[in-house]
Amino acid sequence: MALLRLDQVSLAFGDHPLLDKADSVVHASERIALIGRNGAGKSTLLKLISGVIQPDSGELWRQQGLKIGVLDQELPDADETTVYDVVASGLGDIQSMLAEYHRLSTEGEGNLQQLEALQQKIEAVDGWHLDQRVERVLTRLRLPGTEKMKSLSGGWRRRVALGRALV
Numbered sequence: 001m002a003l004l005r006l007d008q009v010s011l012a013f014g015d016h017p018l019l020d021k022a023d024s025v026v027h028a029s030e031r032i033a034l035i036g037r038n039g040a041g042k043s044t045l046l047k048l049i050s051g052v053i054q055p056d057s058g059e060l061w062r063q064q065g066l067k068i069g070v071l072d073q074e075l076p077d078a079d080e081t082t083v084y085d086v087v088a089s090g091l092g093d094i095q096s097m098l099a100e101y102h103r104l105s106t107e108g109e110g111n112l113q114q115l116e117a118l119q120q121k122i123e124a125v126d127g128w129h130l131d132q133r134v135e136r137v138l139t140r141l142r143l144p145g146t147e148k149m150k151s152l153s154g155g156w157r158r159r160v161a162l163g164r165a166l167v
Contacts, residue, residue, distance in 0.1 A: 001028045003066055004049060009058035011048060018044055021058065046070060069165040075157045076149055076164070083152070084145035086160050088134045090167035094127050098134070106146070130167075137163045 004026040011019040018041035026032060034042045047053045048060065050068045062068075069090065076086050084102055088095045101118045104111040122128060138145045141163050149157060 001063070002026070002061075003028055003063045005059075005061040007059040007061070009048070009055045009060055011044070011053075011055050013044075019048075019055070043073065069167075071162055071165040075154060076161055078150045078152065078157065079148075081149050082145065083143050083147050083149065083160050083163075084134065084138065086149060087137055087143065087145075087163040087167055088131075090164040091130050091134070094122075094125055094130055097122050097125075098127055098131050134167055137166050141166075 002025050004024075006019075006022050006024045008021045008023065009019050010017065010021055034045065036042050044053070048055060050070055051062075054060075085095075085099045088098050088102075091098065097118060101115065101122060104115050104118065122131075135145075137143075141159055143156075143160060143163055149160070152160065
């Protein structure tokens, strides 16, 4: 079963074509690797596949419901953000609700009304299931969810970025 298909896809920047009527199919259970020189268009192809950019011509088909996670080349900022919040940011819009609930729940009992209202919103979008996904990724990658990003080395920040992509 095909997950992704490129049919006669072309993409160019100025006079430099990166793809010229390219055809390709990625099937379920296949593993692929992109290898090439710097500037050859590997990252651009991934942006095309993930929908960040559109082809100049041709058709790019993705299986309905297909989710594509991307491990960014740049490390997450070494700032005051917690590891949990960075990993949860891979969830998109629901992340802000989960992050706020996580923050309020660690501050103490003074925010019970806010926690209750937020809990109802999260339940309405089945957010707890997604929160469990974040917790599973934190556990599997052995990431310290409460640590601040500024306290982590570059290697640990790369692992956090991987967790965000997996979520």
